[in-house]
Structures are given as structure tokens and as C-alpha cells.
Amino acid sequence: MNVQPSASEPAAAAAVAVPEAVPALDTAGPRDPGPGPATGPGRGAALVPIVLVVAGGLSVQFGSAVAALLMPKAGALGVVTLRLAAAALILLVVCRPKLRGHSRADWGTVVAFGVAMGGMNTLFYQALDRIPLGIAVTLEVLGPLALSVFASRRLINVVWAGLALVGVVLLGGGGFDRLDPVGAAYALGAGAMWAAYIVFSARTGRRFPQADGLALAMVVAAVLSLPLGIWESGAKLTVPSTLALGAAVAVLSSVLPYTLELMALRRLPASTFAVMMSLEPAIAATAGFLILNQALSTTDALAIALVIGASMGAVRSQTGTRKKRQKG
Numbered sequence: 210m211n212v213q214p215s216a217s218e219p220a221a222a223a224a225v226a227v228p229e230a231v232p233a234l235d236t237a238g239p240r241d242p243g244p245g246p247a248t249g250p251g252r253g254a255a256l257v258p259i260v261l262v263v264a265g266g267l268s269v270q271f272g273s274a275v276a277a278l279l280m281p282k283a284g285a286l287g288v289v290t291l292r293l294a295a296a297a298l299i300l301l302v303v304c305r306p307k308l309r310g311h312s313r314a315d316w317g318t319v320v321a322f323g324v325a326m327g328g329m330n331t332l333f334y335q336a337l338d339r340i341p342l343g344i345a346v347t348l349e350v351l352g353p354l355a356l357s358v359f360a361s362r363r364l365i366n367v368v369w370a371g372l373a374l375v376g377v378v379l380l381g382g383g384g385f386d387r388l389d390p391v392g393a394a395y396a397l398g399a400g401a402m403w404a405a406y407i408v409f410s411a412r413t414g415r416r417f418p419q420a421d422g423l424a425l426a427m428v429v430a431a432v433l434s435l436p437l438g439i440w441e442s443g444a445k446l447t448v449p450s451t452l453a454l455g456a457a458v459a460v461l462s463s464v465l466p467y468t469l470e471l472m473a474l475r476r477l478p479a480s481t482f483a484v485m486m487s488l489e490p491a492i493a494a495t496a497g498f499l500i501l502n503q504a505l506s507t508t509d510a511l512a513i514a515l516v517i518g519a520s521m522g523a524v525r526s527q528t529g530t531r532k533k534r535q536k537g
Contacts, residue, residue: 261473265466270342270493272461274500277337279454283442285338289330290438291446291455293431296463301428303464306421315416322409322422323429329402331434332395339392341503343494347516348393350490351377352400353407354520369522376515379508420467427463490517 276288283291336345351373358370413422438446445451490513497503505513 258473258476261469265469266489266492268461268465270496272458273337273342274496275461276334276458277342277501280338283445283451285334286437287442287446289334290434292458292462293330293427293434295456295459297427297431299464300424304420304424306424318409318412318416319422319425320429322413323426325402325405325409326426327430327433329399329406332399332402336392336395336399339389342497342501343490343505343513344388345396346493347490347513348396349400349403350516350520352404356404356407369519373516373519376512379512488517
């Protein structure tokens with residue numbers, strides 16, 4: 210978890226990715242390009258970062274599926290509390306962030322980052338308690354997609370936004386009551402918090418060394434979620450089996466993906482990383498089907514494919530804009 214601070218806000222805005230991926234984009238230092246096909250041991254080395262990214266995505270979404278299994282025992286808010294608290298403890302031990310030497314603006318930024326993180330997780334798990342995992346992630350990813358479109362200010366991104374909108378209409382099937390309108394609203398709210406998370410993670414990455422800001426923001430998120438989790442679940446949170454599953458969710462959805470994605474970013478361009486992470490709704494739908502028996506209709510699958518296509522297009526468009534500015 211040793212991340213070097215050289216955040217790039219445009220890259221973060223383009224990262225239509227899972228929440229765990231964003232700090233990696235924001236704080237990753239210069240990447241070692243690694244051995245290329247002409248100088249290295251072969252294509253196998255080039256596939257390593259891709260495998261790491263896919264493994265991280267699988268870990269996140271299967272962690273969410275495990276969280277859905279835990280909800281009947283601990284409730285949605287209880288699961289959020291367990292995940293954030295366990296992840297905060299692990300990150301504090303691993304990162305050992307320094308508390309001194311930071312300005313009031315630094316602390317304000319990390320608190321905002323933690324609030325966005327806590328809000329994003331709370332709203333997403335509320336959605337997950339009401340609608341299928343694949344659909345929840347698809348609606349949530351609209352937040353980063355909207356941020357990417359607004360950040361680029363290019364006409365082509367209106368096309369990508371329109372494509373995503375078509376996908377959302379298909380998911381709604383003419384009305385979100387088919388999905389549970391409250392669950393859909395929670396997922397969209399989580400997407401808005403995700404966009405805020407991206408912005409503040411970029412600023413935190415510039416103000417705090419290594420992964421200190423991430424660890425401290427996770428503590429803020431855990432503290433904010435604690436009263437809600439206790440209010441909903443109370444003593445249920447202290448059951449050993451529930452604590453064990455909560456720790457598993459924290460590892461699968463936070464700690465392991467952070468590590469895998471940071472390793473991948475040392476060899477993989479951030480733009481390629483973001484495009485790959487646009488596949489998260491598909492991975493989430495697979496996890497929902499395999500673990501939760503949440504089968505999708507053909508229309509739902511087409512809708513998810515449209516949102517994935519829009520996400521990839523927006524990321525590639527954003528990357529093209531940055532390359533032109535660099536040449537100019």
C-alpha cells in the first residue's frame with residue numbers, strides 16, 4: 210500500500226471505475242512500463258497487470274455479493290459499518306498515517322473525502338438490499354460517467370451520455386417501479402457520491418503522502434457509519450460469525466482490490482485501467498448470478514452493455530483530449 214503522491218484530477222475524472230480504484234489513479238506515482246513484447250520475456254508479462262485488474266474487479270463485486278448474503282444478519286447499515294470499520298483498522302495498521310504536520314485545509318479535504326466515501330457506501334448497500342447487484346452497479350456508475358462527460362466538455366461525450374441514458378431507460382422498463390424505485394434512487398445517489406469521492410480523492414492524494422489520506426478518510430467514514438450501524442443492528446454486530454463475514458467483505462471489497470490495482474498501475478496506463486474498470490457492471494451481474502441467483506433478462510443485459518459502452522467511450526474520449534493538449 211505504498212502509494213506515491215502524484216494525483217491527476219483529469220485521470221480521476223475519466224476513471225469510470227469502482228470506488229476502490231480511484232485512489233490508485235489519484236495517488237499512483239510514475240509507472241514502470243515493464244518489459245515490452247520486444248525486450249521482455251514475452252506477452253505473458255504484458256498480461257500480468259490485466260490479470261491483476263480483473264482479479265481486483267472480481268474481488269470487489271464478489272465482496273458485494275457476500276455483503277448481500279450478510280444483510281439478513283446485520284442489515285444494510287450494519288454491513289456498511291462492519292466493512293468500513295474493518296477496512297479502516299487494516300489500513301491504519303498497514304499505512305500508519307502521520308497525524309501531525311497537516312493544515313486545516315488538509316483536514317477539511319480528508320474529512321470531505323471520508324464523508325463522500327461513507328455516503329457512497331451507505332447508499333450503495335441500501336440499493337443492494339433492494340435491487341440486483343448488476344443493476345445497482347450499472348446505475349451507480351452513471352455518477353462517474355456524468356463527471357467524465359462534464360469534465361471533458363466535448364460534444365462527442367453527449368453521445369456517450371445519451372447512450373447511457375438509453376441503457377437506464379431500458380433498465381427501468383418504462384418505470385423504475387419494476388426495480389423498486391427506492392432502490393434505484395439509492396443507487397443513483399450512490400453514483401452522485403461516487404463522483405464526489407473521485408473529486409476529493411484526487412485532492413486528498415495531492416495533500417497527503419503515500420496512502421495516509423485514504424486511511425484517514427476511511428476512519429472518518431467508519432466513524433460516521435458507526436451510529437447508523439448500531440442503531441439498525443445493535444448487538445448483532447458483535448456475533449462472531451457476523452464479524453468474520455464483515456471482515457471478509459472489507460478484505461474482498463477494499464484491501465485486496467487496492468493492493469491488486471496499485472500493482473497493476475505500475476505497469477498499466479491509467480486510461481487503459483479506467484476502460485477495463487468500466488466492465489464492473491458486467492462483473493457485478495456475473496457475481497449476482499453465481500452467488501445470489503440474480504438472473505438478468507435480455508433487456509437488462511442489453512442495458513448494462515449500453516452503459517458499459519458509454520463508459521468506455523467517455524474514458525477514451527477523455528484520454529484523446531488529454532493527448533491533444535499535451536501535443537499542443
